[in-house]
Amino acid sequence: MTAHNLGSSGAAPAAGTGPLPTAHLRVSGVTASYGGREVLHGVDLAVQRGGITAVVGASGSGKTTLLRVIAGFTRPDAGEVALGATRVAGEGAWVPVHRRGIGYVTQDGGLFPHLSVERNIAFGLEQLDRRARRARVAELLDLVALPRDVAERRPDQLSGGQQQRVGIARALARRPELMLLDEPFSALDTGLRAATRDAVASILTDAGTTTVLVTHDQSEALSFSDQVAVMRDGRLVQTGHPFVVYTRPVDREVAEFLGEAIVLDAWLDGSLASCALGYVPVRNPPAQGRVQLMLRPEQVRIVADSPIRATVQGGVYSGAETSVRIRLEPRPDSDPRLPAEPPAITIRHWNAALARHGQRIALRVVGEGVAFPA
Structure with missing residues (x-):
């Protein structure tokens, strides 16, 4: 799992224009391409502050491209993205990745293997002195329910679930206001996956971090989030509370996809x-x-x-x-x-x-x- 922090929430992005959104994250009419092919077609998504939204869909439906647009790795062809009162992408507005104050976690094993857990978590905290960095690492280890004595270990000395918690800690290190999770649990076996997922959900909720999870696992989407967004062929076809989306799907395809x-x-x-x-x-x-x-x-x-x-x-x-x-x-x-x-x-x-x-x-x-x- 790779964990990145895309900037400190302490430095506000450059202000854009337009009305202030009511949601912490708002994606409005976003169209985006990947490899010369249009992947997203007018996507709208709103996530309230502190909320957890799961974007679920089949492989190739556009889930990861949506995360990349939100993070700033991909520019939308049309539409806009706003974080709080700030437009970070759209006509006349562009805030680069490192200034968006976003934590980004993926599942491809991106902890630095040659660095200790402490140095992995502290990566990007160079503005703090040594004592402050160590205190922040200890605080984060407590937050992700890891014993402090793992700080001196290397990633290969940890279990898969522990490595994922270290990745979450690294992404949380600079206190991002928005966390993006791209299939972060898919590499774990069934029992460890459920335990790690529950722990991460609790961590993010306790931290009050607004979160977007991308997954192809329907049960994961329903159990992890307070809002589910179903993506199909580059469009969000239904968004709502997990219970509502599961029990009152908009069409047969959504019904059969969710269970x-x-x-x-x-x-x-x-x-x-x-x-x-x-x-x-x-x-x-x-x-x-x-x-x-x-x-x-x-x-x-x-x-x-x-x-x-x-x-x-x-x-x-x-x-x-x-x-x-x-x-x-x-x-x-x-x-x-x-x-x-x-x-x-x-x-x-x-x-x-x-x-x-x-x-x-x-x-x-x-x-x-x-x-x-x-």
Whole structure:
């Protein structure tokens, strides 16, 4: 993981013109190219002071280019970027990388291997005397929950998670007001990744640092942030609170990208959708008639008795829960406007004993569904 600090927050960037933004970071109508190809197409993003926003999307969707524009490594072709009350990029405004007061962390292993942890963290603090530098390093080691005796070690004497915490400490050393994280946890194994991610989120929250995380990991985006921005083909297609984006995605592609989704043919009358799982309420229904209804697997519960029945086709046990593949059974009151053959779907359940092949179960839907035009 590489950690850079792109300037001290103590020195304000050169002032631009235009209205003062209400967010700490505001990206407005940004278009940008990479390698002669337009990668970003009119991107708008606002991040409140102290907030953590995760930008999630498939590889090649433009996530890293967006970070590079914010940091100042890439000039936008159009649009503007503002930090607080200062326009740092846009027509008639350009603040160079080293004056933006931004910490930048990536996952490509950029700690200086020949320097101690202390010298890595203190890199860029030359304006402080030796005593002040050592005090700042000790403060940062405490902040990232590393023992102070690691200060004399080299990076290769640390675990992967410890190295990442050192990288965060180095990026925080000059007290940046904005932290940019580009896939910082992707090189770690699953258990270490989760622990390090949680620790870093706590560190940034405690420091009150405004943060933008770029990741392709949906669960990471949902658990790390207080705002998720979904990027597709160089555009942000949905931005909002993680719960809202997960439970009320704007389209089927977003729904399926953010996690497992059950998508059923349905018929919408008012705010009630008729489908193979019975009648399901829909929030903010689109046009009436034939639609596709989206539910999350955890919304379909196994119950003691219900007119909605299914046969288990198989299951995958993963410890805390089991993914159960089931075939829905025809109902006497099935809507004649829907396909006659009920579909097979996958649900999640805590009881692995209910995943036995051929077992008949009863089902109930909890919560609301999301309807997309058919």
